[in-house]
Amino acid sequence: MLGSPQAGSREGISFGTTNLAGGTMAAIRRREAGQWVAVVCASALLAGFGPAAWAAPAVPKFKVDAAWPQPLPDNWILGQVAGIATDSQDHIWILQRPNSLEEDEKGALNTPPIYRCCKPAPAVLEFDRSGKLLRHWGGPGAGYEWPKNEHGIMVDGAGNVFVAGNGEPDHQILKFTGDGKFLQQFGKAGSTGGSNSPTQFGRPAHMQLDPPANELYVADGYLNRRILVLDAATGAYKRHWGAYGHTPDDGKQAPYSPAAPPSEQFSNPVHCVRLSRDGLVYVCDRSNDRVQVFDKTGKFVKEFRIEPQTLAQGSVWDLVLSEDAAQAYLFIADGANNQIVVLDRQTGAVLSSFGQAGRMAGQFKWVHNLAIDAKGNLYTAEVGTGRRAQRFVRQR
Numbered sequence: 001m002l003g004s005p006q007a008g009s010r011e012g013i014s015f016g017t018t019n020l021a022g023g024t025m026a027a028i029r030r031r032e033a034g035q036w037v038a039v040v041c042a043s044a045l046l047a048g049f050g051p052a053a054w055a056a057p058a059v060p061k062f063k064v065d066a067a068w069p070q071p072l073p074d075n076w077i078l079g080q081v082a083g084i085a086t087d088s089q090d091h092i093w094i095l096q097r098p099n100s101l102e103e104d105e106k107g108a109l110n111t112p113p114i115y116r117c118c119k120p121a122p123a124v125l126e127f128d129r130s131g132k133l134l135r136h137w138g139g140p141g142a143g144y145e146w147p148k149n150e151h152g153i154m155v156d157g158a159g160n161v162f163v164a165g166n167g168e169p170d171h172q173i174l175k176f177t178g179d180g181k182f183l184q185q186f187g188k189a190g191s192t193g194g195s196n197s198p199t200q201f202g203r204p205a206h207m208q209l210d211p212p213a214n215e216l217y218v219a220d221g222y223l224n225r226r227i228l229v230l231d232a233a234t235g236a237y238k239r240h241w242g243a244y245g246h247t248p249d250d251g252k253q254a255p256y257s258p259a260a261p262p263s264e265q266f267s268n269p270v271h272c273v274r275l276s277r278d279g280l281v282y283v284c285d286r287s288n289d290r291v292q293v294f295d296k297t298g299k300f301v302k303e304f305r306i307e308p309q310t311l312a313q314g315s316v317w318d319l320v321l322s323e324d325a326a327q328a329y330l331f332i333a334d335g336a337n338n339q340i341v342v343l344d345r346q347t348g349a350v351l352s353s354f355g356q357a358g359r360m361a362g363q364f365k366w367v368h369n370l371a372i373d374a375k376g377n378l379y380t381a382e383v384g385t386g387r388r389a390q391r392f393v394r395q396r
Helices: none
Strands: 013-020 023-032 035-042 061-063 079-086 092-095 126-127 134-139 152-157 161-165 172-176 182-187 204-210 215-220 226-231 237-243 270-275 281-284 290-295 299-303 316-320 329-335 339-344 349-356 365-373 376-384 388-394
Touching: 079 376, 079 388, 092 152, 092 388, 134 339, 152 204, 182 316, 215 270, 215 281, 226 270, 270 316, 316 365, 329 365, 339 365
Parallel strands: 013 299, 079 152, 079 365, 204 270
Antiparallel strands: 013 023, 023 035, 061 388, 079 092, 092 126, 126 134, 152 161, 161 172, 172 182, 204 215, 215 226, 226 237, 270 281, 281 290, 290 299, 316 329, 329 339, 339 349, 365 376, 376 388
């Protein structure tokens, strides 16, 4: 029986950014006595307000590693790289879309081959930090329903790999060993039940494990508009919530407008979910250009608005937290604007950004997913016509 999720408190803080002459500003909205009160504070980028005044660590800086990963074997080529994740050994896993290749990219499959190039790489690829390919597998098999359009990937502490898709019938999450042996399926392809169903997904985009509680958090997703929490062992329903901790509503929404009041519901897709060490849940409400933050019960804590003038595709595609003990920074994949944005995790202030539209090393075309290793290096995955993974080495 579906239980009503606890409605999260709107007593919190909301942050956004606006570009002004001389620097970037972080617009902070605070709820007081039932009303949103606007306050403005300068970010560390504001001209004349330098790092010394902030008394904060140096803003992270990165340099692209143009030689990563190493060339693939067997005439393989990558399609759209939808997902990327790191594991406890600092190996990097990517989930790519073999079916996204154009005809002239897979001519070697023909009999006889019509071109030298190429063959689709397997959907799941594991690399070490140097970019050497270690293992590969993926695709349809006995006992499970492989997604029609690969999307999210996550590796747990035991090395098991979770995979999800966002195709029209993809209402399932799959679990495999690191060698690709099938272990478990949550949900069923072609079967969905709306954003308040305790038993069915709606094209889940991403998932994150909470090991101490043995709970699986799901950004659900491309059809549904919620965060769903399951027992990670059995798949049993635990709880779910929508924007601001509300009960989610699948009704028609007005188009996003930065001038309108923030939507009381998540839009589609609910594109990522991440957990911090201090017990917070970060949610990518992609098309509403915002990150919402909750405690693990679904109580709303605060929100950050990112590039709120973005009117199409949304600005918050994924995020990861920095590797330091305090997890002082958030790194945001802004796929619509082809950049990585660095935020102060506590205040939401925009500290820096890097990247621009393009296909040269260090540029992006629809940066879709992010991962981070124990040394603070970032890994990016690109969909659309980007179709690659990149590594950005932490310089400070």
